[in-house]
Amino acid sequence: MYSKIVILTFPREVAQKALVCQLTRKYDLLFNILSAKISNKKEGYMVLEISSVSRAAFNKGVNFLKEQGVSVSSPEHRIYKDEEICTHCGACTAVCPTEALYIKRPQMEVIFDQEKCSVCELCVVTCPTRAMGLFSAETQDVA
Ligand code: SF4
Numbered sequence: 581m582y583s584k585i586v587i588l589t590f591p592r593e594v595a596q597k598a599l600v601c602q603l604t605r606k607y608d609l610l611f612n613i614l615s616a617k618i619s620n621k622k623e624g625y626m627v628l629e630i631s632s633v634s635r636a637a638f639n640k641g642v643n644f645l646k647e648q649g650v651s652v653s654s655p656e657h658r659i660y661k662d663e664e665i666c667t668h669c670g671a672c673t674a675v676c677p678t679e680a681l682y683i684k685r686p687q688m689e690v691i692f693d694q695e696k697c698s699v700c701e702l703c704v705v706t707c708p709t710r711a712m713g714l715f716s717a718e719t720q721d722v723a
């Protein structure tokens with residue numbers, strides 16, 4: 581079994597299409613949606629774990645998505661949150677498109693769930709204390 585986490589970005593024109601469901605119907609792939617959101621600009625973001633019987637089957641499904649105009653990427657970098665610097669102001673949660681950053685209530689603590697992060701870097705430029713940052717991670721090709 582081959583399994584991989586990928587980040588899909590759907591342009592406005594295809595954001596409403598049920599393309600991901602076709603991965604199962606047409607290409608026999610299994611998927612687990614880790615996170616999904618549509619931005620104000622109507623673009624769609626989705627973090628998926630895709631499983632298939634082989635790398636070749638995975639590639640066919642990914643190529644199908646790309647042909648439909650979907651951007652498919654694998655994070656070359658990862659985001660970190662420096663807990664010693666974070667003041668839990670919440671500014672990053674307002675811009676995070678995948679809800680990887682959220683406020684835990686009633687403690688009102690800002691939590692970072694790296695599994696949901698699409699590495700869009702919006703939090704990095706938004707954080708007033710520079711608690712959010714980028715570090716290099718292992719690179720993997722996507723189809
Ligand atoms: S914007 Fe920065 S300081 Fe504010 S909660 Fe997010 S990580 Fe913490």
Ligand code: SF4
Nearest residue numbers: 676697698700701703
């Ligand atoms: S880079 Fe920051 S804003 Fe973007 S998905 Fe990850 S945690 Fe959210």
